[in-house]
Amino acid sequence: MRKIYPLLAVIGIIFLYFISIFSEPTEIELKDLWKYEGKEVVVEGIVKNKAGDVIEISDGNATGKIYCEGCDEIEYGDQIKARGKVGEYGEELIIYAEKVDILEKWKENAISLPYLAENYEKYVGMNVNVTGYIYSKYTGYFYLSDEYMDYKIRVYYNETIPFEKYERVCVKALFFYNPKNCNFYLKICQPFHGVECYDD
């Protein structure tokens, strides 16, 4: 037998092994997850939901679930990138994450009120950091507006805010939609939520 064949095969496998170490798995859109069952993939999206070790993310077109143990620092609204194998989880597919990177904390991504109004689908049910101006104050809530007062949103906050009318602020809160009266609103309800003076 020509010993050169197995020898070359082993060299080839070693070479392919090094390629596999340095090559990244395919970065896919969440709507294509089903095509990659059993394969390693990379996905990116904003955290929409968290239940135990299961994180639900959205990339704007579709949602997908990621199983991640010890990902306690991930919060609603964070932009994350996950790498892992696609597998079954009950009746649906999930990515069993080997690595999850937070690309942007929701707090760091300050968005304007008009931007939030025009991209509401992306943010409903998530933590947002919205910049705007105090429009009016009431007991238990206040209104936030943009600089031209084209957009206004109610912000529920049980504490008294130390800001005056027309002062520019950053509101860190959960963004909700109330289907009963077709209204969007913000709710400051977590220890890491709040209202801060906007600092350029």
Add this chain to the structure above:
Amino acid sequence: MMIDFILIVSFAAAGAFIGAVTGIIPGLHTNNIAILLLAILSAAGIGIYLCILIVAAAISHTFLDIIPSTFIGAPEEDTALLVLPAHSMVLQGRGYEAICISALASLASVAVCFALLLPFRFVMEEPINFYEIIEKNMPWILICISAIVIFTNENIWKAILIFLLAGIFGMVIIDLNTSFLIQSSPIFPALAGLFGAPALLYAEKKILPEQNLEAEEIRVKKRDIGGGVMAGGIVAILPGVSSAIASTLALALKRERSNEAIVAILSATNTATNFFVLASLFIILKARSGFAIVMREFINVEKWSGFLIPYPYNLLLIAVIVSSTISYFLTKHIGKFVAKNISRISYRRLIRISISIILIMVFLFTGFLGLLIFGVASLIGITCLEMKVRRSVCMGVLLVPLILNYFL
């Protein structure tokens, strides 16, 4: 009602022709066509007819993919083990006979699948729930298949060596991103290298004999078809386990290994796997292949819980009947055409053409990385032949990653 029936038959016939095209082009799978249909026609509102088309194409593909495997040695996952026996028959001037055996075995397999459909439903789900038993014990079943594949060789140590070499190779390549012009997996270049290239390079004859086109008395053994259907049925319901494993399982249990028997078993397995993948979609509500996943996007799949076959599964079964009937004649017709013309080419030239086709397909689907995988796989395949170890041992390329996936 009549118009509906005509539409069903028309879409099934169109699907059969699409499956014929994907079947005779090495490396192209019906899953690619299904994904393409999903991208183009998802909003067209003809979901059920597209599903009929996809099912017909998936069944037809399993009939026609014998042709490139036999004449140019370009295998797919389900025909990998078939290349050597089928190509050996070509070198004996019996290529057309191999095609006829395969077509008949596939058709017979569809008939047996229909006969076993109702028992399959009751065995896999309530009341017997055999699916859960198989699923729980799958790693051990795979280990048993591996053991049979290895220990039925004369030189066990050499078989273990090749199995491990192929297995490590499989572990290394399984997650590589090889998609080039279309989305594809590294399995195609790996199998083309392990099974296709060595079969062509090591063919002893230098002259391709005139192919015998009189294959009137073709018969297939009932137990070969039965074995293939059983293996296809077991494997079709399991996640991540491909028809190649079904083929390995069916062959591992077969003592007599004539070329004709191998072609019949593997063809029956191949068709039965797709038949039961469709059945699994309605029985256990799991999509075990790309085409089944795409179908789930087009239609609402409701569980088959009683005796009566639910809508739209009944329509899809009509598509299976139409497609398999058309595919049977198409396979024989195209096979006869190829067999008639292939002996006009010198064998040396045929090998060059075949290897060129495989290389072009590997490059188009998987790029330069695919060519590298093909090269390494060919070296393992040639080593297997040099060591006189059975080719099924090379299935370690799929078995080892699958087994480790259960344990790691």
